[in-house]
Amino acid sequence: MMSTQTINIATVYASLEHVMDPEIPVLSVVDLGMITGVELEETGVHIKMIPTFAACPAVGYIQQQIKTTLESELGVAVSVEVDKQVHWQSNRMTPAAKEKLKNFGIAPPKVLTGEISTEIMMEVPCPHCGSEQTYLRSPFGSTLCRAIHFCKACGQVFEQFKPLE
Amino acid sequence: MMNNAALTDLIIKMADDELIQGHRNSEWTGLGPVMEEDIAFSSMAQDKIGHAWALYRMLHEDLGGADPDSFAFLRPEKDFKSSHLVEMPNGEYDFSLMRHFLFDQAETIRYESLQDSSFEPLRLLSNKVKGELKYHTLHANAWIMQLSRAGEESYSRMQQALNDTIALAAGLFEPSPVYEDALIAEKVYPGETALYHRWLDRIYPVLVKASLNLPEAGAIVPVYGGRQGIHTPYLQPLLKEMSEVFNLDTEARW
Structure with missing residues (x-):
């Protein structure tokens, strides 16, 4: 002990x-x-x-x-x-974590430099083929922290861990 | 020393709106017009009920209120301070969508104003909620725009939905006859009238882009009453359904 x-x-x-x-x-x-x-x-x-x-x-x-x-x-x-003094932001996720997330098949959140904008949700690289020819299908997915995107290059729906301010 | 009665009144209004709107959102689960919308309303339901829970916890932990579950599920209808807007049945998708747009823009304005609140628990929570609400307004704005541009029938239904909801939504900003001045003086928040005008300024550009006509501010007669415990006939059946399982055994441990 x-x-x-x-x-x-x-x-x-x-x-x-x-x-x-x-x-x-x-x-x-x-x-x-x-x-x-x-x-x-x-x-x-x-x-x-x-x-x-x-x-x-x-x-x-x-x-x-x-x-x-x-x-x-x-x-x-x-x-x-x-802890009520601190709130979670997607920038708290480590780069190594983002790599693991991508390998798991979920696109990681982009690094946020300001407030969330529609743009940050566009052209999210596809975790399967890497293409940026993607669009946001819905800001809500299978869990609260995920959004649904579609990849025009490989024709697959994929999930993204949402950026959060 | 803060005015606890005034704070309690404000937080109950916010929490009850989140709880009832959350319940209404959850009624779309399995019934959404397309799968993504089914998921969106279900996710927003989860967010709303989570935010309500955080506010009920604040009442319990910081202001000496009852425990969140019994406060949410065991109160009689007259003790609820929810607005008439959130009590209304879902109706058709156009009504639900327009309500979602007006309500989430109003919440955004409210939580933004709480960033400067003198009451620390509200200030801290507003940082968290404000970021999450971005996705609600992103979703609402996108669909208001798409459906208003999707042909004549779609456009006229969106305009009709706006006409039907605007006075109800204006009622979200019903000032408290008793506590309003104290809350403003103590810098808890800027007060309902200030929020109402900020909200009109916020929704106007989106409606313009969607070519929808917002009635003149002077012509909008806000529907008040909910904050004083006077409710629509739709609240009681909702409360009965919502608390049905809880009431089977109020002491049960889950």
């Missing part, structure tokens, strides 16, 4: 990398930028996290997964809190 004296921030993050998003199982909560704080306390570890979209139905499940995974891997008590 480890105590909080034998673990550090890096070991906590390493363990958080094992908690995957239930809707996109190739991405961890760290990849997605959902972790906003890790605090080592005398009695255990305190994690602050944020959902991607406010109405994400998986928040409770993810909180539970963080708690169970970390408690079993680190052997300390873990508490998980939704």
Whole structure:
């Protein structure tokens, strides 16, 4: 059994990398930028996290997964809190995460430099063939965080992880 | 010290509108005119109910209110502060779409104004909701434009839908006779009248692009009452259906 004296921030993050998003199982909560704080306390570890979209139905499940995974891997008590001070933006997603997302078949969000515009949703590169000859079919998809696009080059419908301000 | 009664009144109005509009959106699930629209209204339903939930949690955690589930599902009709606009049945797709456009533009204006709120929980939530609403208005604007340009029948139905909804939508901005001045003075938000004018300025350019005629502001007689607990005959049946499962066992743990 480890105590909080034998673990550090890096070991906590390493363990958080094992908690995957239930809707996109190739991405961890760290990849997605959902972790906003890790605090080592005398009695255990305190994690602050944020959902991607406010109405994400998986928040409770993810909180539970963080708690169970970390408690079993680190052997300390873990508490998980939704951080209200920070809100999720698609720019929080790491470049490595975007690569994994693309390989999984979902187009990653473009980097946002200002507010969302219609343009940022156009010509999203197709994750299957790479073509930019695509158009937005609907800003809503199979989950809150995805939009539906169509690729004119390969003739396939594909999903995109939506950019969010 | 903030005026908690005034804040509570404002947040209940916002939350109830989100909950009831969310429920109406969900009634399109399985019935949308095309698959993408079915998915869009279902997704927006999820967003709205999520936003309502965040607001009910704020009442509970920051203002000493009841727990969100029992507050949402166990209140009598007269304690709801939803607007008449969101209570109306879905009707045909043209009505639902026009309501979606007017409602989501109104919400956008409201959450934008809360970016400067003196009440921190509302300010923080508005950052989150504002970004998500972009997709609602993007969707609404695109369809208003497409259907208004899709031939004579389509155009006249969109104009009719606008004529039928505009006074109801103006009723979203019903000022509180009791709390309005306090909320403005304490810089919680700029007040309903200011939001109403910003909203008219926001919807006007989209309607112009769609060649739809917005009635003169002076000719719009807002439909008030919802904020005071006076509702349309459509709310009670909706509440009964919405709370049916919850009421089977109000103590159940899911």
